[in-house]
Amino acid sequence: MGxxxxxxxxxxxxxxxxxxFLTKQEILLAHKRFTELLSKEDKALPNPRIPMQxxxxxxxxxxxxxxxxxxxxxxxxxxxxxxLTFEDFLDLLxxxxxxxxxxxxxxxxxxxxxxxxDGTLDVGDLEKLVNCLTGETDDTRLTPDEMRxxxxxxxxxxxxxxxxxxxxxxxxxxxxxxxDFVSSFKIVL
Amino acid sequence: xxxxxxxxxxxxxxxxxxxxxSILSEDSCVYHHTEIYEExxxxxAARHRKQGGxxxxxxxxxxLPRGAKDKTSTQPxxxxxxxxxxxxxxxxxxxxxxxxxxxxxxxxxSQSINRKRVWAGVxxxxxxxxxxxxxxxxxxxxxxxxxxxxFVFLRYLVYMNLxxxxxISSFILGPTxxxxxxxxxxxxxxxxxxxxxxSGFLERSPVFFGYYTRGSLNxxxxxxxxxxxxxxxxxxxxxxxxxxxxxxxxYKHMRLLGKRYSVNVSFKIFCGxxxxxxxxxxxxxxxxxxxxxxxxxxxxQSFSLRKAQRTLAQRVRLYTLRIILNLLVVSLLGGAxxxxxxxxxTSQSEGQKVSLILQYLPPIAITSVNLVLPxxxxxxxxxxxxxxxxxxxxxxxxxxxLKLASLGMYLFFLFRADPFFTLNWExxxxxxxxxxxxxxxxxxxxxxxxxxxxxxxxxxxxSSLLTRLLGKQRFLIPDNVLxxxxxxxxxxxxxYYCPLLPLLGTVKLVVMFYIKKFTVLRCCVAEQRMFRASSxxxxxHFMLLLGLFxxxxxxxxxxxxxxxxxxxxxxxxxxxVFNVTGVCVDSLPGPAQSAVRYLASxxxxxxxxxxxxxxxTSYVSRxxxxxxxIERLKDMLVMCSSDKRFLxxxxxxxxxxxxxxxxxxxxxxxEDSSACQ
Numbered sequence: 001m002g003x004x005x006x007x008x009x010x011x012x013x014x015x016x017x018x019x020x021f022l023t024k025q026e027i028l029l030a031h032k033r034f035t036e037l038l039s040k041e042d043k044a045l046p047n048p049r050i051p052m053q054x055x056x057x058x059x060x061x062x063x064x065x066x067x068x069x070x071x072x073x074x075x076x077x078x079x080x081x082x083x084l085t086f087e088d089f090l091d092l093l094x095x096x097x098x099x100x101x102x103x104x105x106x107x108x109x110x111x112x113x114x115x116x117x118d119g120t121l122d123v124g125d126l127e128k129l130v131n132c133l134t135g136e137t138d139d140t141r142l143t144p145d146e147m148r149x150x151x152x153x154x155x156x157x158x159x160x161x162x163x164x165x166x167x168x169x170x171x172x173x174x175x176x177x178x179x180d181f182v183s184s185f186k187i188v189l
Numbered sequence: 190x191x192x193x194x195x196x197x198x199x200x201x202x203x204x205x206x207x208x209x210x211s212i213l214s215e216d217s218c219v220y221h222h223t224e225i226y227e228e229x230x231x232x233x234a235a236r237h238r239k240q241g242g243x244x245x246x247x248x249x250x251x252x253l254p255r256g257a258k259d260k261t262s263t264q265p266x267x268x269x270x271x272x273x274x275x276x277x278x279x280x281x282x283x284x285x286x287x288x289x290x291x292x293x294x295x296x297x298x299s300q301s302i303n304r305k306r307v308w309a310g311v312x313x314x315x316x317x318x319x320x321x322x323x324x325x326x327x328x329x330x331x332x333x334x335x336x337x338x339x340f341v342f343l344r345y346l347v348y349m350n351l352x353x354x355x356x357i358s359s360f361i362l363g364p365t366x367x368x369x370x371x372x373x374x375x376x377x378x379x380x381x382x383x384x385x386x387x388s389g390f391l392e393r394s395p396v397f398f399g400y401y402t403r404g405s406l407n408x409x410x411x412x413x414x415x416x417x418x419x420x421x422x423x424x425x426x427x428x429x430x431x432x433x434x435x436x437x438x439x440y441k442h443m444r445l446l447g448k449r450y451s452v453n454v455s456f457k458i459f460c461g462x463x464x465x466x467x468x469x470x471x472x473x474x475x476x477x478x479x480x481x482x483x484x485x486x487x488x489x490q491s492f493s494l495r496k497a498q499r500t501l502a503q504r505v506r507l508y509t510l511r512i513i514l515n516l517l518v519v520s521l522l523g524g525a526x527x528x529x530x531x532x533x534x535t536s537q538s539e540g541q542k543v544s545l546i547l548q549y550l551p552p553i554a555i556t557s558v559n560l561v562l563p564x565x566x567x568x569x570x571x572x573x574x575x576x577x578x579x580x581x582x583x584x585x586x587x588x589x590x591l592k593l594a595s596l597g598m599y600l601f602f603l604f605r606a607d608p609f610f611t612l613n614w615e616x617x618x619x620x621x622x623x624x625x626x627x628x629x630x631x632x633x634x635x636x637x638x639x640x641x642x643x644x645x646x647x648x649x650x651x652s653s654l655l656t657r658l659l660g661k662q663r664f665l666i667p668d669n670v671l672x673x674x675x676x677x678x679x680x681x682x683x684x685y686y687c688p689l690l691p692l693l694g695t696v697k698l699v700v701m702f703y704i705k706k707f708t709v710l711r712c713c714v715a716e717q718r719m720f721r722a723s724s725x726x727x728x729x730h731f732m733l734l735l736g737l738f739x740x741x742x743x744x745x746x747x748x749x750x751x752x753x754x755x756x757x758x759x760x761x762x763x764x765x766v767f768n769v770t771g772v773c774v775d776s777l778p779g780p781a782q783s784a785v786r787y788l789a790s791x792x793x794x795x796x797x798x799x800x801x802x803x804x805x806t807s808y809v810s811r812x813x814x815x816x817x818x819i820e821r822l823k824d825m826l827v828m829c830s831s832d833k834r835f836l837x838x839x840x841x842x843x844x845x846x847x848x849x850x851x852x853x854x855x856x857x858x859x860e861d862s863s864a865c866q
Contacts, residue, residue, distance in 0.1 A: 014295070019267050019276045023299035063472035064464060076272055087273040094267070096464065098305055107270050109459070126458070133461050134480040135473070142480075146487050150454065153490070158455040160830040161837070171459065178460040183309075186465050 007031070020094035029189050030093055033058070034086050050089075052082035060187050065132040069112045096187035105185045106175040110168050120165035126151050320344065324706060330474035333481040335581075335725065336664050336709060342729050343705070346677055347698045349431060353424050353684070353691035360420030361688050364413060365401055397621045398686040410773040418769070421685050425744065428681065428737055436730040443727050457482060492576040507574060514569050518587055521565065522594070525558045529595050533602040551623075552630040555595050559675070560634070563588040563668050582728050585667040589732045592675050593739055596627075600682065600743055620747070624683025628690060631676055632697050639704050639712075647712040664713045669705065670729055673698075678736030682743045 008031050016027050035043070037055070042048040052071045061067040071082035074092040084092070094100060095108045114121055115128045127147060134140055142150065158166050158174045166174075175181050266276050316322060321344060329337040395401070401417055461479050466472050499507070532554035536547050566587045570580045603623060643662060680694045774785050787793055 015277075016273075017295060017298075019273055019280075021267055023302055024295050025299060059467050063466060063469045065462065065472075065476075066464075074272075076274070091272050098302055098309075101268060104268070104270060113459070129458060130483075133458065133476065134483065135476045140476065140480060142483065142487075146484070149487055149490065150458075150483060153454045153486075154458055158459075160826075161834045162830075163834075174455045174459055178456055181460045184460065184463040184465065188465075 007035075016090060020090050021097045021099045022090065022094055026093065026097070026189065027090065030090060031086065033189055034089055047085055049077065049083040049085050052084075055082075055084055055089075060189060065136075066112050069115065073108060073111045093187065093189065096185065098186065098188070102176065102182055103172075105182060106172045107168070109175065109181075109185055110171045113171075120167045121171065122165040123151055123155075126154055126166075320347075321702065327474065328706070328709060330478045332664060332709060332713075333478075333485070335666055338726050338729070339664075339666050339669055340702070340705070342670065342726065343673060343698060343702055345435070346673055347695060347702070349428065349677075350680070350691050350695040350698060352427065352431075353680075354695055356423050356427065357420055357684075357688050357691055360416050360423065361401065362395065364416055365395070368413075396625070396687060396689045398688070401688070410776060412769075414769045415773060417688075420688070421744070424684055424691070425681065425737070425741055429741075432730055432734050432737055436727060436734060439726045439730060454483075454486060457486075489576060489578070496576075511573050514573060518566065518569060521562060522587075522591055525562060525591060525595065526598055528558060529554050529598050530602060533599060549626065549630060551599055552627050555599060555627075556630060556634050558595060559588070559592050559671070560638075562591055563665075563671065566591075567665070567667065578725065581667055582725060585670060585725075585728060585732070588667055588671050589674060589735065592671055593678060593732075593735060596675065596678060596682075597739060599623075621683055621686030624679055624690065625687050625693075627679045628676065628683070628693060628697070631672070631679070632701070635672060635701065636704060639708050643708055643712045661714045662712050664709050666725070670732075673701075674729070674732045674736050677733060678740055681737060681740030684740075685744055685747060 008028070013024060013027060016022065017024060020027070022030070034050070037050050037058075038048055042050075052068065052075075055061065055071055056067050061070065064070070068082065070092065071084060072080070074088050074095075075082045075084055076088055077083045095104055110121070111117075113125060113129050115125045116122075121129070130147065130150060131141060134142060155164065155166070158170050160170050160173065161167075266280055269276055269279055271279060321340070325337055325340055325344075328340060401413060457479065463475060466475055529551065532550045536550040563584065566584045570584045570587075573580070573583070575583060603620065646662060676694065676697070680690045683690045774782060777785065
């Protein structure tokens with residue numbers, strides 16, 4: 001642990017503590033896990049990125065149907081390939097940590113569910129979301145009729161301004177009434 | 190009005206999607222759209238409360254609305270919705286010195302998080318301490334909430350029986366064991382069969398009423414008969430409170446869930462996934478759980494749609510069909526009752542001979558009738574075109590009527606059959622013995638049903654013609670719930686004469702849990718259609734309540750009938766329930782005595798009823814007022830959103846006009862500046 005601490009640097013560590021919801025131990029653990037995923041040649045680079053494929057091998061993400069979306073949302077890569085730097089990784093863990101606020105969690109949940117990144121959940125996004133939840137194979141998927149009916153129901157309930165999509169504030173409106181969202185929207189290393 | 194608006198909005202979106210040139214204005218519309226939401230008083234108030242920011246990671250500082258900017262400068266950096274680099278820039282903008290997190294603060298924060306985690310861990314451990322949590326979870330994932338609700342009900346009955354055991358042992362068994370009676374002796378003619386018949390050595394054992402004679406504990410207000418009576422009363426009253434409470438809770442739950450306008454589906458979708466799941470099996474379980482849930486919801490909805498679209502002719506045909514089927518059900522019930530009557534008469538007339546078959550004839554009749562008729566009822570109700578949940582509930586209601594009524598008939602004939610028998614000292618024990626036999630036989634029947642019928646049938650399924658005709662096995666919730674309710678009713682009815690029935694019941698229910706788990710997981714396939722558990726669990730508990738009322742009625746009748754003629758057990762030698770309590774009351778001091786007498790008189794009943802009426806009325810009116818308030822709030826919510834919608838539209842058109850004129854002016858002047866707000 002001593003070596004990792006020295007690798008991370010004391011100033012950096014305390015800066016991360018200030019800017020994220022993570023504790024010192026969690027940041028150190030995250031750093032350890034992150035360096036384990038790095039390949040040999042990447043370790044020499046100043047600000048290495050882990051490709052999405054190796055992020056997805058983390059057991060915390062492996063069985064999550066939204067794992068690719070999570071990577072894409074937290075990635076700051078210009079290539080839009082879902083690769084994460086250490087700081088992106090900390091952002092991810094901070095948003096999914098115990099002490100992140102409902103505001104932050106619901107914001108990121110919205111962006112994860114917004115598959116086409118257009119700022120609203122439209123019919124296509126909802127369809128993909130439901131498929132992720134029920135399972136993607138043909139026999140687990142809902143029939144097209146059921147899907148249409150379901151999406152109409154969702155929009156009828158949550159689309160307050162009736163514009164055919166669910167926007168962030170409407171989404172947060174729904175989420176804020178769920179008591180267990182904060183406890184289920186959580187990934188801890 | 191709202192529909193109109195909706196359509197016009199759709200139209201607008203369609204237009205903007207088709208024409209490429211208006212994409213820009215659409216974008217700015219979205220942007221202003223969020224901005225005007227920011228400036229609304231309601232959302233600003235909300236922000237004050239929540240202390241949160243609205244800007245996204247990509248948002249540039251210049252585009253931030255003023256109000257939001259003021260807000261963000263006061264909140265801690267880590268609450269900003271920015272990536273780490275963005276937060277650094279925000280800090281630079283705020284010109285804060287780089288604050289190093291001190292040792293103390295770092296320790297404090299990690300402590301608070303650790304504390305939270307420990308609490309969550311403790312809570313998780315406590316909930317996993319509840320027995321069978323894991324089994325229930327996997328059953329729910331594979332078979333849906335309906336089957337799970339059966340197992341939850343079973344577990345609830347186990348709890349209740351355990352509580353009864355505690356009451357029994359503290360009121361009845363404890364004092365008796367302490368104040369002595371000769372230990373149980375075995376005689377030569379005792380056989381293993383006695384265990385099933387409840388005769389022989391069992392008759393002299395603490396299983397039955399006759400064992401509990403008035404021992405050395407013989408004060409006026411603390412003696413065996415009084416304790417015995419209090420124990421049985423405590424069980425009945427406790428059960429009443431528990432069942433009523435449970436029924437009320439599930440009823441409330443059902444009402445809350447059954448309302449329209451709720452955000453049920455959105456919850457299921459948006460908060461459905463549990464991100465803490467790491468295990469692959471748990472993930473697929475969760476998926477199938479969500480799928481079951483959604484399918485159930487959709488099916489119910491499409492059924493209600495279909496129901497609304499029925500024509501008059503269809504409706505008439507349906508109702509005639511239902512009436513005919515109900516007549517059929519009634520005649521079947523009549524036939525079943527006659528069969529039970531016949532069986533009871535036969536077994537009573539040969540009362541002296543101890544023949545196993547004849548002794549068990551009434552239980553066999555009851556069990557076989559109850560084994561066959563529910564299946565018939567299920568088939569009948571499938572013709573009636575109810576929704577699946579209603580279908581299950583209707584079958585349940587018919588079968589419970591059959592089951593409880595057949596038990597009631599049996600009890601009635603038991604009392605009626607031999608009037609001279611009443612004076613026999615064995616009478617009381619005999620009643621307890623009948624209940625004991627019913628309980629044992631019921632258990633044997635379900636055991637055999639599982640291991641001799643269901644399990645082989647599963648193995649024979651693809652090969653044998655008969656089993657293929659019968660189809661794959663499904664877990665039939667009505668039948669199984671009925672068994673439980675029946676068992677519990679027998680236990681309540683018999684507890685006065687056979688105080689160890691709750692103990693027997695607890696053991697039986699625990700074994701039943703494993704047998705049923707085996708049946709579900711090994712022999713059954715998941716039901717294609719799902720059904721709603723909330724309304725059914727009300728029904729389960731309601732049936733339990735019916736059973737309890739029946740038990741109380743029997744108990745009262747027993748007390749009344751045997752008050753004078755008991756010759757064994759705690760109330761032997763002329764001590765009846767009434768004079769034992771009477772003696773106790775007489776020994777009390779004067780004021781207490783008159784208070785008890787007043788409480789027992791009719792003069793007290795009137796004010797009691799009046800007070801109850803007043804309380805009930807106030808609750809009902811309060812409930813109505815709440816309902817009206819909820820309706821009004823819902824209306825207000827709808828109005829608010831349509832107001833907002835209207836304002837946003839006005840605002841965007843105004844802005845667009847403004848921009849157009851500005852653009853025209855700038856092109857006129859030939860300047861090179863872009864459009865600003």
